[in-house]
Amino acid sequence: MTARKRLLVTGREGQVVRSLLERTALHNDIDILVAGRPEFDLSAPASLATVIKSARPDLIVSAAAYTAVDQAEAEEELARIINAQAAGVIAEAAQALQIPVIHLSTDYVFDGSKMSAYVETDPVAPVSAYGRTKLAGEESVAAATDNHVILRTAWVHSPFGKNFLKTMLRLGESRDSVNVVADQFGTPTSALDIADAVIAIARNLLASGSPELRGVFHLTNSGRASWADFAEEIFRISADLGGPVAAVGRIPASEYPTPARRPANSQLDCTKLAAVHGVRMPDWAHSTKTVVTRVVQPLAASI
Numbered sequence: 001m002t003a004r005k006r007l008l009v010t011g012r013e014g015q016v017v018r019s020l021l022e023r024t025a026l027h028n029d030i031d032i033l034v035a036g037r038p039e040f041d042l043s044a045p046a047s048l049a050t051v052i053k054s055a056r057p058d059l060i061v062s063a064a065a066y067t068a069v070d071q072a073e074a075e076e077e078l079a080r081i082i083n084a085q086a087a088g089v090i091a092e093a094a095q096a097l098q099i100p101v102i103h104l105s106t107d108y109v110f111d112g113s114k115m116s117a118y119v120e121t122d123p124v125a126p127v128s129a130y131g132r133t134k135l136a137g138e139e140s141v142a143a144a145t146d147n148h149v150i151l152r153t154a155w156v157h158s159p160f161g162k163n164f165l166k167t168m169l170r171l172g173e174s175r176d177s178v179n180v181v182a183d184q185f186g187t188p189t190s191a192l193d194i195a196d197a198v199i200a201i202a203r204n205l206l207a208s209g210s211p212e213l214r215g216v217f218h219l220t221n222s223g224r225a226s227w228a229d230f231a232e233e234i235f236r237i238s239a240d241l242g243g244p245v246a247a248v249g250r251i252p253a254s255e256y257p258t259p260a261r262r263p264a265n266s267q268l269d270c271t272k273l274a275a276v277h278g279v280r281m282p283d284w285a286h287s288t289k290t291v292v293t294r295v296v297q298p299l300a301a302s303i
């Protein structure tokens with residue numbers, strides 16, 4: 001990118017949004033414009049196009065979503081308006097402005113029955129309300145514009161907002177042990193790494209109109225873990241730093257019932273992203289260390 005480019009990102013406090021704000025501060029050719037509530041409310045999709053048009057972005061990153069996976073079981077209609085209808089309106093606005101849209105989606109579009117990592121062309125079959133509404137979002141983005149990249153990511157953690165990693169560290173402050181599901185597999189993924197990848201992909205889209213760069217891509221850190229493996233790694237790193245520690249009791253998902261079903265395996269194969277966009281993501285344990293360090297050090301300093 002030569003001239004400064006304006007990336008409009010949706011959502012104000014999201015993990016990916018805050019990571020993008022932090023990472024783009026390192027790039028002096030990118031300006032981030034944040035569109036969030038109250039003036040940009042995804043539950044009122046009719047109002048979104050005006051805000052987008054007046055911001056005059058060069059590219060949209062559609063990162064805001066209804067992300068409360070369990071609550072979505074009781075609020076599927078609201079989740080559908082936010083995750084599908086609003087996503088479509090945002091993509092239509094991108095099409096009207098003739099600019100690309102990068103839309104964030106999820107591993108929960110899959111049912112988890114595959115024994116190996118999912119590729120982009122594998123059949124989708126969500127098993128939760130959240131997964132159904134996010135799949136509908138992918139469909140409405142693709143219907144609105146060919147100039148899109150849909151990024152399916154998974155198990156997002158960061159120093160920001162709410163996530164599993166921060167929950168474990170908080171529990172470790174008050175408990176000696178925590179039971180964690182050991183028979184669901186995926187890849188913990190740092191929102192900071194997602195932000196770096198989104199910036200690289202945005203540069204590619206702005207530099208070339210090639211259809212090859214567009215479409216659905218999988219984007220996670222590399223490797224595979226269960227939630228219990230992830231928790232053990234979090235506490236191992238935290239222990240080295242003098243932070244909170246708890247023993248991890250490894251339990252089957254059947255002993256931890258939740259309103260929403262989750263896929264037993266949702267590891268995503270990211271080969272296509274590396275081949276087409278040149279984006280290679282770090283190993284999940286490496287990125288977990290970066291995030292745990294950032295969360296634990298302020299905690300340790302306050303004790």
Ligand SMILES: NC(=O)C1=CN([C@@H]2O[C@H](COP(=O)(O)OP(=O)(O)OC[C@H]3O[C@@H](n4cnc5c(N)ncnc54)[C@H](O)[C@@H]3O)[C@@H](O)[C@H]2O)C=CC1
Nearest residue numbers: 011012013014015016041042043064065067104106153156
């Ligand atoms: N958190 C995770 O583990 C995963 C997230 N994803 C996807 O990645 C994307 C980013 O996720 P995170 O940053 O973790 O989400 P987050 O939950 O941290 O943030 C969601 C953002 O959406 C905004 N938002 C929610 N309802 C809104 C509304 N009605 N109007 C305007 N803004 C609204 C929130 O204010 C917040 O800024 C989402 O599309 C999500 O579906 C995909 C897989 C896993």
